[in-house]
Amino acid sequence: MESASLKMISDCFIKPKFVSEEAKKPTYMAPWDLQMLNLTYIQKGLLYSLPQEKKKDFSTTNFVHRLKDSFSDTLTHFHPLAGRLATVKETNPPSVVIFINPDNSPGARFIHASVNLKIDDLLTPTDVPLIVESFFDHHKTVGHDGHQKSLVSIQVTELVDGIFVGCSMSHTVADGTSFWHFFNSLSQVFLSKPIAPPVLKRWVPEGIDPIITLPFTHEDEYVNRPNPPLVRQRIFHLNPNAMAKLKAKVNSECNTTRISTLQTLLAVIWRCVIRARRFPAEKETSCRLPVNVRSRLSPPLPEHYFGNAIQTIGIKATVGELLDHSIGWAAMQLHELVVNYGDKQIREYVDSWVKKPIVHKMDVIYDGVGVSMSSSPKSDMYGVEFGLGKGVAVLCGNAMKFDAKVSLNAGRPRDGEGLMDVDLSLLPETMARFETDQEFMRLVQL
Known part of the structure; x- marks a missing residue:
């Protein structure tokens, strides 16, 4: 398995299918969001089994096409995820305002890849194999990198007898509860089922300016990239x-x-x-x-x-x-x-x-x-099905x-x-x- 490597099939960006007037406005973040600028992206996904009899009637090309379309639909409701972070520097006093900017963003990322491995190759070893890290976008990416990188990515990885659907989302824009709400909504849209719309207005205490300034003059004062030991x-x-x-x-x-x-x-x-x-x-x-x-x-x-x-x-x-x-x-x-x-x-x-x-x-x-x-x-992790039935495992990235x-x-x-x-x-x-x-x-x- 050590010799197994990921083969990239396609890579593109997805925009919301419909853009409302509200979606054209910047999203200012709450204190809970801004304190997460150094945290790595949330990376979770589900592994689905496609037995031989099921695989005969299954078209990965159709699945990927439909998932892209569903992704675009879902981003209509979760439109901040299609933007990028932006920073405005203030001079008096020296400070920065970091927010989600919907302008000039190519959208959210979608990756299609394959690997010559079976489900058992991933689940039988005692330790989670390192190859799983490549099933997610945003490897070793921190929240601040959302200035240049997508705030959410979906990656579909084909296996010999299954499919892995991984979601990577900036921890600066969402916590685990919101992550799974989005991922479940994507699955529901894929199945043409209704979703519970997200409430996008960020909370700040009464009397606090919703546009929060951070007392920094340069990103080097607060950006800190972890270099954890091998575990x-x-x-x-x-x-x-x-x-x-x-x-x-x-x-x-x-x-x-x-x-x-x-x-x-x-x-x-x-x-x-x-x-x-x-x-x-x-x-x-x-x-x-x-x-x-x-x-x-x-x-x-x-x-x-x-x-x-x-x-x-x-x-x-x-x-x-x-x-x-x-x-x-x-x-x-x-x-x-x-x-x-x-x-x-x-x-x-x-x-x-x-x-x-x-x-x-x-x-x-x-x-x-x-x-x-x-x-x-x-969290309703196994509710994310995409018409593939219940997943056989939830796996995390790096x-x-x-x-x-x-x-x-x-x-x-x-x-x-x-x-x-x-x-x-x-x-x-x-x-x-x-x-x-x-x-x-x-x-x-x-």
Whole structure:
């Protein structure tokens, strides 16, 4: 498989089928968007099986043509994605305004490629093969690059017995919730079904100018390109019975019923990663996770608010505290962190950011000390079908590969409802120890 390489078939740009007067106006971004300028693009996609009997009646040429047409239709509703970022420099005081400019953009990108591999070549190896990185556009691209590169790209990659449809989207213009809303909408349009239109008006606190200026004179002051170490990436399929038993045990131990499956799982992963790193007991470590703030604001944002509406929250503990206590202790800390994060905390964060804007740096987030979670298994990932039936796997691109990056995806449909897959990246020596930790591995469906 190492010799397998991608063959490019076609590459073009797609514009919205219809351009409204509203779509001709610039889109100014919220604080949550602007702080993401250094983050790599979101890269997720689905692998579909095309067995021999199905392949006889399937035309890739027709599929690609129809998908391009559906892409154009979908961009009519999600028109900011067809633009490019633009920067206007102010002199008094020295600052910049970064926004989405619909003018002079060739549109969103569409790539058609093929690779001489089978589905089993991708799913059988223990680690996610490196070739998967080439199934996505925007390799190692950060949000700021949206000045020159498309804000969203769709790539169709033909396999011997299947098809992979990958979507790459700038994290500066959308979070995971909006990413999956777009991807599902594209699938619905492809199937000639109605979609839930996105709400494109960006949120800023009352009394704040919606055109936010950043206190920089040059991009070098805030653009920071990550150079992460080489990691191993593995997908673990969770055993629902084992997970349910552990969740019940943790809740019983903490005398509650409210600790969620996700909080329980994250507590286990945090403990096992830190144990595998062999840090000394006095070293401080952290666990971070994103919180969708749409429903937590008062009044709440619309369900289909398009953009970033997440804030990252976290807890810290010394290695000794984390490992000397039970899983329940860590799960309870995470639970209290999440349930107590509401309108007051959200507004305090945004207000402080507006007074002193910062742009996140990836090498600060992934510091080799903490564990960071992204993505939500609640997203309707396997609802993206394109008439091909349910996908057989959700796969991520290079954007998800940092040491101790945990991406939680919806479980494979064939394994039953309500499951989660853990897509985990770790340094090779850390992964080797993590794989032997029974506290985590007893939760895995082998």
